[in-house]
Amino acid sequence: MEILKSERLNNLSYAIRGPIFEKALELERQGHPVLKLNIGNPAPFGFDVPPGMMEGMKEHLKQAEGYSHHLGVMEVRETVCRYYTQHGFTGLKPEEIFIGNGVSELIIMCMQALLNPGDEVLVPAPDYPLWTAAVGFGGGKAVHYVCDEANDWNPDVKDMEQKITARTKAIVIINPNNPTGAVYKKEVLLEIVALAEKHNLVLFSDEIYDKVLYDGLEHIPVATLSDNVHFMTFGGLSKNYFACGFRGGWVIPSGKRSASFLEGLNLLASMRLCANVPTQYTIAAALKDDSVIRGMVADGGRLKEQRNLIHTRMSAIDGVSCVKPKGSLYMFPRIDLSKFNIEDDVAFTYGLLTEKKVLVVAGTGFNFIDKEHFRIVFLPDLATLADAADRIAEFLESRRK
Ligand SMILES: Cc1ncc(COP(=O)(O)O)c(C=O)c1O
Incomplete structure (x- = not known):
């Protein structure tokens, strides 16, 4: 059979x-x-890939032979923490930052750590399809809210609100967006933050394209807009730094964190031992110099x-x-x-x-x-x-x- x-x-x-x-x-x-x-x-x-990153990897190869801490090399997490703090995030702790084998792994881990069977997550339509798949694989149900083509593909927050039920646990936004190329307006982000706060939802913000911005546009990290929501902000090496093959990413909890969810995520991180260690040593150089992108x-x-x-x-x-x-x-x-x-x-x-x-x-x-x-x-x-x-x-x- x-x-x-x-x-x-x-x-x-x-x-x-x-x-x-x-x-x-x-x-x-x-x-x-x-x-x-x-x-x-x-x-x-x-x-x-920008030159400093390769050097970072080469210089640390000897130190990269063993597993690192399961959340990532501490000095790398400290660098990420400093960088995001300089960019408007508050209350970050290096010991809560997770380094992963790309953002993909962290998305899947977050959904596994958060969801019970039947829990709902609001995911954009159109989405980057890993998000919908990861919710399903985590046992949850992806409920799609519409992004409005007539409004430069910004999320339709009214549609989002109508789709919140007693089972909704989180909202996902992708900003800047794959596949639409949208960069969300501040007023839309504030409305989403208000919804997440009102309904006690985790706000996952996939910001892997946060430097790929045209026409002098500014990207606003949603987690800088409030302290009263559990934010999870994703960033990585694949797009801003053209290093898809390195498989390097991070997720940063901020705001009103939920200890139990982070404990679950920590357990999952420990089970996969650690992210690719040579790659972790490229992150400091990437964050230090974004002149190429x-x-x-x-x-x-x-x-x-x-x-x-x-x-x-x-x-x-x-x-x-x-x-x-x-x-x-x-x-x-x-x-x-x-x-x-x-x-x-x-x-x-x-x-x-x-x-x-x-x-x-x-x-x-x-x-x-x-x-x-x-x-x-x-x-x-x-x-x-x-x-x-x-x-x-x-x-x-x-x-x-
Ligand atoms: C919106 C978005 N998130 C996450 C990823 C996955 O990135 P990584 O290479 O870090 O796993 C991609 C890749 O295309 C993406 O477009």
């Missing part, structure tokens, strides 16, 4: 590396190169130019509309399907892949409510992005009604 996977996995998915990604790899095996705009992994597109998002910088190109080119297609990303590495355009012979977002992505060899991810892969969106990654250089835009435009023209 076949040995079956755990039933806890039955409704979980991760579209970014899902079946369409396998299809793209199959096409490549058959000799058809695919333009992969499906994943926010800067290194393959020529983004180098600042240059990339400034006027004339590579990421800003690429953001501009993809926004201009996609918006120029009759039947496609796009909110211009204010942060992160993604855009989430809408296709007006009434103008094309395309059934839905999934049919669009498969057609685009098989006919034009461009890989993007369908909006429903981000748990979005309609089937008219897709996410495009704008990491490739301008020439490659222009080529991708041409192919998308040609594909849509071929299906125009």
Whole structure:
């Protein structure tokens, strides 16, 4: 008899590396190169990890042979604590900061540590799909609140409030956002804080893109807006510092902390022993010097130019509309399907892949409510992005009604 996977996995998915990604790899095996705009992994597109980080790792390799403390090397947690304190956080304690193998591991651990069967967590739609999956895997139920395309993809706080029940334990926000590129307005953040405070909810804020900001925009860490909510703020090396492969991230409890939840998280951290130790020794250099990412998002910088190109080119297609990303590495355009012979977002992505060899991810892969969106990654250089835009435009023209 076949040995079956755990039933806890039955409704979980991760579209970014899902079946369409396998299809793209199959096409490549058959000799058809695919333009992969499906994943926010800067290194393959020529983004180098800032130099000081490599030195930090090399210099400490000898000290990195053994396990570290299960929460992370103390001097690294002290550095993270100092950095966030300098950036407006109050009451932080290094002994409460958790270093993880990327933000991903910490998201999963937090959900495992918090949830009982049937507990609900408010997760954005669209979301970064690990959040929905991690809630499910932790035994909880992800309840999606809508982010409003007409309001620069800011969360619809009224919708959020309507979805709070006696089982709701937490709210998740992703700011700057993957997949929409939104950077949330202060007044929206204050409303979310007020909700979390009123209903005694943990506020998880995924801020892994907090330096990937365009047009001189400021990012406001939500945890700096109150002391009366249990905040968990996530940051990491993958995006601001192009070091996805290092697998380095952290989560910072602040505000009205819950000792029992943190005790649970501590237990889980001890069970996985520690995060990658060589990587931990790159964190101080990363936080000390953010000049590389600042240059990339400034006027004339590579990421800003690429953001501009993809926004201009996609918006120029009759039947496609796009909110211009204010942060992160993604855009989430809408296709007006009434103008094309395309059934839905999934049919669009498969057609685009098989006919034009461009890989993007369908909006429903981000748990979005309609089937008219897709996410495009704008990491490739301008020439490659222009080529991708041409192919998308040609594909849509071929299906125009
Ligand atoms: C919003 C968001 N959170 C977390 C992650 C995972 O990051 P890490 O590489 O630190 O696990 C990603 C990766 O794309 C992301 O987009």
